[in-house]
Amino acid sequence: MTTLRTPGPTIGVVGGGQLGRMLAEAAAPLGVEVVVLDPTPDCPAALVARDQIVADFDDEAGIRDLAERADVLTFEIELADQNVMDRISEETGTPVHPKPSTLETIHDKLVQKRELEDAGVPVPPFRKVDDADDIREAIDDYGAPVMLKARTGGYDGRGNVPVESKADAEDALESVAGPAMVESFVDFEREVSVIAVKGDDEVATFPLGENVHEDEILRETIVPARSSEAVTERAYDVARDVLEVMDGRGVYGIELFEATDGEILLNEIAPRPHNSGHWTIEGTQTSQFEQHTRAVLGWPLGSTALRSPTVMTNLLGDVDEEQPAAVGDIDEILGTPGAALHWYGKQQARPLRKMGHVTVTGDEGTDSIDDLLETARELEAAVTFQS
């Protein structure tokens, strides 16, 4: 039985970027308070959260302070130090969700892929890379190109290097500069993702989203994905299998390839709300951020039913160099029926930095996915951060 009081329960979040901000936005109507830890004063989440602790992501004193003020700890960045979080959780009695062990598994892409493969999750062929020979052997076995990946620290495609031929192996390895793995390049029909939630004794999956990347950065999510029903069901099955491997409650962003032969293969997992799930704020009955709030508190999960076809487009900094954040002209976004604007409150725009997003929802029956996509692209193209 869940009782709600004032003040409500407090979630301590390591990281205070846009994910923390949207988490706080979703928590507020539920009476749930959010405190974030972030090294940047006045970080994006600070506007909405109850409070910000200004400290580095691995600052022990800061995390201890956070744990003492919170009923549960969670994180919106994977840079959190799992050992520190584990120890502080034990000291303070404040649980961490997802579990730091899950963070550890996901942190190293090689460990992640091995554990998932062992659990029967379909993954592209991969191997550990100790030297350039391993890359050349992978090209022999999988065919060129292959994808060289830094085992740790990469996001938004950073640390991922396509290797076109054996002659490029040495240079590629040098550019990754650290422990690496190599994967077969998947010939995919489309990239899709399932936002999945692990609750106290239940799981939920959001409708399948189709993701459009450019320069390995997410540009658009289209829902429902234009996959067949069989492929869609297969994606949900894989997502549920992935959740079995994950330890601890919360939202997981599960990125998948739909191969040209219709197979579903795992690409990456994020143990947190994910950019490809931002569309759920308007598109479903319960957003990924409300689900994460409910899940980490051990509350019942909400319905993930689709409310209407939805397209999300990121607003990326289209600037050549860093400059104060200002986007104009937003009148077309504000004036378009079904369009919702989300601004992340970042102080500075940088090239390709995620500054906000726009969601366009339509009426089933009257608006086709193509119409919504066209509207979203027009709205994205109509604004600029260039001064």
Next chain:
Amino acid sequence: MTTLRTPGPTIGVVGGGQLGRMLAEAAAPLGVEVVVLDPTPDCPAALVARDQIVADFDDEAGIRDLAERADVLTFEIELADQNVMDRISEETGTPVHPKPSTLETIHDKLVQKRELEDAGVPVPPFRKVDDADDIREAIDDYGAPVMLKARTGGYDGRGNVPVESKADAEDALESVAGPAMVESFVDFEREVSVIAVKGDDEVATFPLGENVHEDEILRETIVPARSSEAVTERAYDVARDVLEVMDGRGVYGIELFEATDGEILLNEIAPRPHNSGHWTIEGTQTSQFEQHTRAVLGWPLGSTALRSPTVMTNLLGDVDEEQPAAVGDIDEILGTPGAALHWYGKQQARPLRKMGHVTVTGDEGTDSIDDLLETARELEAAVTFQS
């Protein structure tokens, strides 16, 4: 042309209750910051707003501080002193929306009714009350019962006294204890309301809501209202006529009677987001709170299109005396598809105090309004503030 920066524009709100809180919740995704002024430390809006100025609603120094920090001033309670706001606005150059003159008109129900009648808005027959004879004459003219109303200070039905017979006139007048007016009692089919928005050079109306009151406190709003198409159109016409009389941008809650003969008559106006518009958060593309944010800033208004049939039910304190706010068991609300919980973060529960609300949305075609209403009533009945 609207340009959005970090930090975004700031709205200064006199009052920091649930309306201010939901305004801040709606403003955050737009990058708009909210500062509230409220005498209660840690008022409901404080959790979400950038900051709270702790001061009385008519505290000049506090309002001046608010004006200096804000790009525009607005209010979520009608207790604000219009003369003070007018003067400070002139001193600081910070505009106030809606205009203090509108506040002044609405503040005195007699003045309000006279201005609206002059503008051709249909109102129930009414007259000024100086002594009990005026009430008795009204009974002669309109028939019993009549509704005696305090001209100022009433809300949630406080200050409204039905007078059944001439013999009750003296007692009724004494209980109102101040300047009063009397109105013909409208024999209504249902009470309805239009949430209407006055923008820079545009107006918008939300779909008609049907309101269920008990003890003159709103219990439920049902959308779409079960009125005929002709009556619904007439309600929008009246709402647009009311907006003509109002000076200044913002959301207005326009409460109407649908008389048994199908006529629409004005009941009350609130120059702010209104309890009978809370359903818009889930039920329409743009909520009343986002519209108020846009309107007071002079931004383009959003679409008010209905997303799905919706029922809102208030969670009122069902306690016998004041006690710390705690409501249980909320699991049924959290677990019901289409139900959304809103908690206002008040510290204390009091008899019939508005502590939160639940919105239930359905699918057009599959869920009838009756189904949604039944679900909403079950959810409301399943929780209690009694310890």
